[in-house]
Amino acid sequence: MSVKDVASSGLNEIPGEFRASWHVKKASASNSNGQSIPIIDLAGLHGENRSLIIEQIKTASEEWGFFQVVNHGVSPQLLDETFQEQRKFFELPDLKERLKKYTIYSDKEMSQVAKMENETIRSPSNWRDNMALNYAPNLDTQKWPTEPPNFIEVNLKYNQALYHLKKELLDALSESLGLQTSLLDDVLGEGQITNMIYYPPCPEPSYAFGVRPHSDPNSITILVQDEVGGLEVRDKHGEWVQVKPTPYAFIVNVGDQLEIFSNGKYKSVEHRVVPNHDKGRFSIGSFAAPSFTTHVKPPPELTAKQGQLYNGCTYADYVVRFKKAPVFPTSGHKFIDHLKIPQLPQN
Numbered sequence: 001m002s003v004k005d006v007a008s009s010g011l012n013e014i015p016g017e018f019r020a021s022w023h024v025k026k027a028s029a030s031n032s033n034g035q036s037i038p039i040i041d042l043a044g045l046h047g048e049n050r051s052l053i054i055e056q057i058k059t060a061s062e063e064w065g066f067f068q069v070v071n072h073g074v075s076p077q078l079l080d081e082t083f084q085e086q087r088k089f090f091e092l093p094d095l096k097e098r099l100k101k102y103t104i105y106s107d108k109e110m111s112q113v114a115k116m117e118n119e120t121i122r123s124p125s126n127w128r129d130n131m132a133l134n135y136a137p138n139l140d141t142q143k144w145p146t147e148p149p150n151f152i153e154v155n156l157k158y159n160q161a162l163y164h165l166k167k168e169l170l171d172a173l174s175e176s177l178g179l180q181t182s183l184l185d186d187v188l189g190e191g192q193i194t195n196m197i198y199y200p201p202c203p204e205p206s207y208a209f210g211v212r213p214h215s216d217p218n219s220i221t222i223l224v225q226d227e228v229g230g231l232e233v234r235d236k237h238g239e240w241v242q243v244k245p246t247p248y249a250f251i252v253n254v255g256d257q258l259e260i261f262s263n264g265k266y267k268s269v270e271h272r273v274v275p276n277h278d279k280g281r282f283s284i285g286s287f288a289a290p291s292f293t294t295h296v297k298p299p300p301e302l303t304a305k306q307g308q309l310y311n312g313c314t315y316a317d318y319v320v321r322f323k324k325a326p327v328f329p330t331s332g333h334k335f336i337d338h339l340k341i342p343q344l345p346q347n
Contacts, residue, residue, distance in 0.1 A: 002096040002129045007200035007280075014204045017125045024206055026274055027232045027240035037064060037233060037243050037251075043071035045172065057169075058176035061262075065254040065269035066233050068246055073168075074161045076248045079224060081150075082158040086282055088148040090129065090198045098145065102131040127208045127275045128199045135159040136192040137291065155194070162222060162286045163192055169220060169252060170288065177262055179301060188219035188257055188296070191289040198282055199230065202275035210273030210281070215334060216255040217322045218289035223251045228281040234270040256318070256336045257290060260310045263298035268336060292316035311339045 006015065030036040038060040045053050060067035092098060133144055133155060141152050167185050174184035199210040210230055225231060231243040231251065243251055259268040275281070290296055297312025318335075325335045 002099060003127055004090065004095055004129050004198060004200045007127075007202065012203050014127070014202065014208050018127050018208050019204075020124050020207050020209060024209065024274060025240075026206075027242045029242045029244045031235050031237060031239045031241050033237075035235070036241065038067045039246060039249065040067050040069050041071050042069050042073070042168075045168065054172050054176045057172050061173065061176070061254055061266040064233065064235065065259075065267035066243065066251065066271070068243070068249045068251050069169075070246065070249050072165055072250055074158075074165060074248075074250070078154075078158060078161060079248055081154045082284065083226065083282060085148055085151045085154045086196050086198075086284065089131070089145060089151060089196070090282075092147060095129065099129060099131050102133070102143075102145070124209060124212070126211050127202050128197050128210050128273070130195055130197040133159065133194045133196070135194060135286075136163060137190050158284075159192065159194055159286070162194065165250070166192065166220070166222060166286065166288045169222070173220070173258070173266070177265065177302065179299065183299070184219075184258075184261070187294065188261060188290045189288050190291045190294070191218075191287075193287045193289070195285045195287065196282075197285065198280060199228075199273060199275050200280050201278055203277070205275045205277050208275055210275045211271075213270045213272040215268045215270055215336065216253065216287065217257070217319055217335070218255040218287045219257040219261075220255055220288050221251075221253050221285055222288070223253075223283055223285040224249070225251065225283040226281060228276055228279045230273045230276060230281050231283070232272050232274060234272075236267075236269075240272075255287075255289075256322075257296050257315065259336060260296050260312070260339065261298055261302075263302040263306070264309045264340075265302065270334065290315045292319075307341075307343075309341055309343070310336075311341060313339065 040056045042053060141156060144152050166189060170185040170189045171181045175181055202208050225245055227245050229245045232240045233243060235241050254266045254268045256268045258266055292315050295312055295314050298308055298310060322335045
């Protein structure tokens with residue numbers, strides 16, 4: 001059964017495989033210092049406001065590892081159409097069988113990941129259904145769903161728009177690090193996978209996760225969520241903070257590869273999704289990533305002052321080891337910490 005089927009069966013309690021052994025307290029929209037996830041207006045990114053916007057992106061990436069962007073160039077109409085096709089897909093019959101066809105690891109180089117993931121015990125299970133579309137570098141729409149009828153056409157337009165936005169953001173992030181504008185996109189931006197997720201209403205949201213606490217193994221993630229909300233971020237003080245839904249905004253977060261490449265200047269932070277008792281939630285996440293053969297490590301420009309803080313490795317090796325790492329219930333995925341190079345104490 002899909003999670004949607006489980007949720008629709010009329011249960012008053014969630015099945016054991018989804019149950020957390022502790023109470024999941026819903027976060028507030030700001031931390032104890034009154035701070036919330038920054039919202040950055042990208043209008044003027046290619047004009048006189050560029051330096052100001054890049055400085056805002058720099059600060060948000062250092063302090064939060066998360067920010068929202070508005071006036072990003074993706075039309076509200078396209079976002080509405082994409083959500084509409086997503087909802088239609090998740091309403092189709094035989095959903096579980098359809099979801100089996102679309103795995104996030106479509107590249108043959110990563111076939112071993114699926115095997116390893118099956119061997120890994122990961123509890124509690126996520127209260128969600130999801131499917132993935134591989135867009136770059138190996139676009140093959142014949143592997144995308146043929147139903148609903150307009151699904152491919154709309155999602156092709158959406159992924160094209162997100163691929164452009166991804167480059168815009170990576171270029172800005174590169175400049176914010178004092179690097180050549182195109183460097184981040186050249187090294188970390190070749191791949192793009194779009195994950196379409198449905199979180200059904202949950203009878204016991206205080207004991208379930210839509211997504212368990214984790215950090216993202218890729219470069220950056222660009223996500224749009226509906227009005228229901230539920231995404232929460234762990235701030236630098238260890239507090240969970242809601243990412244409040246902002247109409248037609250994208251949520252951008254630093255992934256592990258960008259933290260490594262930036263030599264720890266930008267933070268890939270833990271985040272989670274808490275389900276809703278009364279409403280289902282839809283979100284669409286686009287994951288920018290290096291090619292699997294790219295060896296990711298900090299460039300010399302970012303190691304001159306304090307030395308290299310992270311061991312480098314290929315993205316393929318990172319993902320394989322990331323998926324093999326245990327999931328710790330209270331801390332989530334911080335596999336990146338294993339790549340930190342021990343530093344000698346300063347006198």
